[in-house]
Amino acid sequence: MTVGVSSNPNTLIPIAAEILRLGTLNELELAMNTDFKSSLIFTRREMLRTVGAVLMAAPLAALADDTTPKKNLIKGSLWSPAGSDGKLSLILSGTATPVNTLVTDESLFKGICQDCFWVLEFKAAVTPKKSQCGCDTNAGCIVGDAVKDSSWQNMLKGLPLGVCLSPEFIDSGKPEAGIKRITIDMKSVLLPVTGGENITPEVTATVAKQIGSTSITVVDGGKRVAIDLKAGWSAKKLDLLEKALSAAGTKIDRFKA
16 A cells, blocks of 8 residues: 655644654554554654655755744854854855854754654753654754764754854844854755865766765855755765865865864
8 A cells, every 4th residue: 555645844744743642652553553563563763754754855944933934044054163152153155254143042953853854943951952852862863973962062063064054143133142043954055165166067067976966056256165965964975075176176164263
């Protein structure tokens, strides 16, 4: 029997919510047809992973809540490591220099668990706590690996260089006033470069095959490279990209303390 599932998040989210409501393995087993129970048992995590994988097919921006101007999410990435005082610098598409801002305990992080693909949203203060999906701490779920002390600072540090961080500021005209929400999109990348003019269509075609990208665009006057991916960004893909760009005469810029 084949079951068709809509890729519309508005359809899937109520289904996923019902899975969470059922919760335990015993309850899920009781909800299944007896004929299936003898040969197939779905754990809660497996069911979350199935629903989450379909949700992953939609752009992360489409999963923002109704108060978020979806089409206006800013593409950015981490520039300088965040300190214990909550201050950090972000590179934003369309902005010439890094922007200084502030994460408070009330700031929100939104992203996808790398294990079960569940969409998570949590306050910075509870980043070290167990996630909503239960796979790991919030930090561990977002990074997909163990994170030292599970702090939000080390969570951001643990992400592969260039992962898209789309900030919503408390005051859009004053980034220094602080962060309302940061959406983390592992399928989108923004990297500062030197020598962006050397990235030709031939180079992007070669890189696209190596890293599995759907688009590679030189933006901001040749100072940044924006990438969209079929699957999540990783340190391995970063290494492949860096080697290809270096051969073309382009260097990825990094923050120097």
